[in-house]
Amino acid sequence: MSENQKSNSKFRLATSALISFEGVLVLSGGAFLIVESFISKAKNPDALLVEILFAILAGLGLLFAAQGIKRKKRYGYSPALLANFIAFAVSFYLREADRILLANLLALISTVAVVSIILLSRPTSKD
Secondary structure, three states: OOHHHHHHHHHHHHHHHHHHHHHHHHHHHHHHHHHHHHHOOOOOHHHHHHHHHHHHHHHHHHHHHHHHHHOOOHHHHHHHHHHHHHHHHHHHHHHHOOOHHHHHHHHHHHHHHHHHHHHHHOOOOOO
């Protein structure tokens, strides 16, 4: 294995780990909503149920995409890109809600993920 391939493999692994981390965070948010629904009274239980289901599906989708990226499969790129574009947009709403630190952190993570995925998806020459 050449030095370039080793470097690309490490970069791919780091990108996969970042997307996996995002998936775990989204699943954790879903778990928080589940626990919160038992602790407090939900104003709109239907919306809460949809948010929980979305968090579970999105988290599992990100974990699946991360495995695809790790295995050099193309199916992992698009869902991870879409999720990170959405996360970047959410960071603007967080900023408007005066959650500046969280907004900046989310924007940074999503930007790093998008750039990493774009760099991984570039065609490479077969030496």
